[in-house]
Amino acid sequence: WWGRSWFSRPGVGIYLSLWLQPPLAPDHLPRLTLLAGLAAVRAVDAYSRGRASLKWPNDVLLNGKKMAGILCEFCETSAGDPGVILGIGINVNHSVEDFPKELRAIATSLRIENGEPVDRTGLILSLLHHLDQEYQAFLVGGEMELAAKWSEHTDMFGQRIALTRGREVLHGTALGLDAWGNLRMRTSEGREMT
Structure with missing residues (x-):
């Protein structure tokens, strides 16, 4: 899959x-x-x-x-x-x-x-x-x-990551998890997202 x-x-x-x-x-x-x-x-x-x-x-x-x-x-x-x-x-x-x-x-x-x-x-x-x-x-x-x-x-927070969402690959820094367990990241463009 x-x-x-x-x-x-x-x-x-x-x-x-x-x-x-x-x-x-x-x-x-x-x-x-x-x-x-x-x-x-x-x-x-x-x-x-x-x-x-x-x-x-x-x-x-x-x-x-x-x-x-x-x-x-x-x-x-x-x-x-x-x-x-x-x-x-x-x-x-x-x-x-x-x-x-x-x-x-x-x-x-x-x-x-x-x-x-x-x-x-x-x-x-x-x-x-x-x-x-x-x-x-x-x-x-x-x-x-x-x-x-x-x-x-985890040791991933503060580290550079590549996150795949569908066909899109986002590069940025892992910031932490929100209260629901979703990964928070700051993209290379400076945008914060989950």
Whole structure:
């Protein structure tokens, strides 16, 4: 759909999908991507020798390289009830050779960064714990705190970025997130936008 692929050999990564039916208006649902990113970065930090960081809207980085990604798909049950399929992929025990040559400079895994294998089961349990914790807080009024919590785990603010919107690529500086989790940026022309 986005023209991108996720590469992995069996038994080395974590790939899971969750079905959620939050009692939220449809325009609030995209924030679940931020929520999942926050949970993933906290789980990864518990197993990493380095500090994981978030890249808006759906990537987890370790030492500046992508090691996890989040996708949310909004859909309906056969009865017409809205919901979200939340997909998370984490590079856990991949070696450098597991990545295609063209991705080795931009992708990594916990094993590569730590220098040793990581317990995938423990990481899954940690991820599910953090997902549940953040989801419950989100449902009881923590929506507005989500952007602030997410912002504590990113290094992208103040950095030059290229943002693709449809067929247009905008260049500028990442300023932060608004209260709804939208990225705020200042374009090269000096215009502030979300």
